[in-house]
Amino acid sequence: MLTSEIDEPVSCVKCETIMLTVKLMNCLGLMLTVTFFPVSCVNCEIGYMCVNCLGLLTNRTKFVWDNQSFKDFVDACVIEFNKGNRNGGHFNKIGWENLIKHMKEKTGRTFDRIQLKNKWDDMKKDWKVYDQLMRLETGISGTRSLIDASLKWWEEKIKTNKEYAKFRDAYLSMFDTQYALLFRDSVATGNRTMTLLRMDSDDSNSSDDNEVYLVEEDIEFKNLCGLAIKGILLSQTIHRHFHLVLASVLKMSANIIKLTENYNDDVPKYILNNRRYHPFKDCIGAIDGTHIKSSIPQKEEAKYIGLKGYATQNVMVVYDFNMFFTFVWAGWEGTAHDTRIFNEALQRPNLHFPHPRGDKYYVVDVGYLNTKGYLAPYKGTNIRYQISDFQQGQTFAMRAPRGAKEAFNFHHSSI
Structure with a gap:
């Protein structure tokens, strides 16, 4: 009806x-x-x-972008950017209208906003991949015309990310200049992220060394707190002392946010002592993202303002059933999607992400893919997942899960 x-x-x-x-x-x-x-x-x-x-x-025919028309579009985007017609990650109404007129003059073809927006979004995706390649894989800074690397190097990099292949033997000047201007301040790149300060593996094998390490850090922390209080009382710069204490706290993070022994082997007591969670006996924890309100320089705010409507950092956390954090990756821009942060964490060995082994797995929410080692809920327009969804309704029958999929989602979300 x-x-x-x-x-x-x-x-x-x-x-x-x-x-x-x-x-x-x-x-x-x-x-x-x-x-x-x-x-x-x-x-x-x-x-x-x-x-x-x-x-x-x-009924329009698909437009095939040649090098010249693409260059014309990029040049037009730069012009509109310099005019101030880009709001956040996209152009405003005037900007899109000017882009349509410019492309009509240059190509003789009438484009609509959807076509140009799709091309703009493709450019944005390319910038993300390019930034990741240059920042994480090459360590190159400054302007480069191409990446001069061996065949073996390229093969190894392309295995990790197939999108890297488009930059092989490509002319990179446009990315370092025009793309950087258009996207650097509005597209999440994760270039300011931080995770745990891990000790060297050789040192971590000795419990005595660990004990000494903890004692030394505890003394350093107390001393710095004392200096901070003294500095404040003497009307010294609070900013300096705050960051001294913060640096000490970060050093202690590896001893606070860490895995428990045999985390991949034992059944958590939380599940063992609760019959309704027995089907999740191989679950070792949960992964989720949380947005934390942040104070960001105005020129960089655009890429930090996502669905919340204000500047945030998207922090990825992993926690076990003892309610302990076992992994934290902070600093991602608020516009970065949970799935993107998760995928990068899996691909970067230097982060020491606690991967599940064997049949063990983490539970993840609807924003993540359902794959081996990571169990997501059932999805669908008529399938409830959040606990709040099951609390709506005037009668018990209305609140109760409908069918096996909703029953699974109910227990999955409450575990």
Whole structure:
């Protein structure tokens, strides 16, 4: 059954025809919009569009970007950026209109906003891969025209990330100049992340050495706290003493955030003593991301402001059933997706990520992929997952899980 609701008059985003609209909700939960006159329209990504313009959009032939048209588009993007027509990660309405006019003049073809936005998003993805390649794999800084490396080096890097292949023998000047200008301040790169300060493996084998290490750090921490208090009382710079104490706390992190012995072998007592969690006997912990409000320089705020609406850091944490953190990776920009941070953590051995072994696994939420070692819940528009979803409803029958998938999700989310 379809339900309707009268809406305000709107105009087509292309031909500016005024249309009185009515919203319809169909059985699949999709919102459609039609008009009383003169034609029907849809509420697409760029606003209401009349059926005539929509037909032109649907029937358009796919444009093949050649080197010249792509260069023209990049140049136009730089012009609009310098005019201040980019808000956050995308251009504003004036910026898109100017880009459409510019491409019409240069190519003789009429583009729409969706086509140019798709190309812009592709450029943004390429910048992420390029930044990762240059910053993590090569250690190169400054402007380079190409990466001069051996065949074996490239083969090893491409094995870790197939996207690296596009930069092999490629001319990189555009990435170091124009791409950097367009995306460096708005695209999450994770170049300010930090994780635990691990001790060398040779030192960590000795319990006596560990004991001495802890005692020395405890003394250092107390001394620094004393100096900080003294400095504040003497009206010295609080900033300096704060960072001295913070540095000491970071040194202690490896002794606080760490794995328990045999974490991959034993069944956690939390699960062993709770019958309803026995199906999760091989689970060793959970992984999730949390957003922490942050104070960021204004020129870098764009890439830190995500769905929260204010600047945050996205922090990835791993914790066990003793409620201890076993891994923390902080510093990612708020616009970075949980899945991206997770995938990078798995690919970077220097982070010492605590991988599950054998049949062991972590539980992860809907933002992660369901793969070996990482168990995600069932997904679907009509499948509940969050505990809050099961708390809604006036009767027990309405709140109870419906079917095996929801029953699994209920226990998965509450474990």
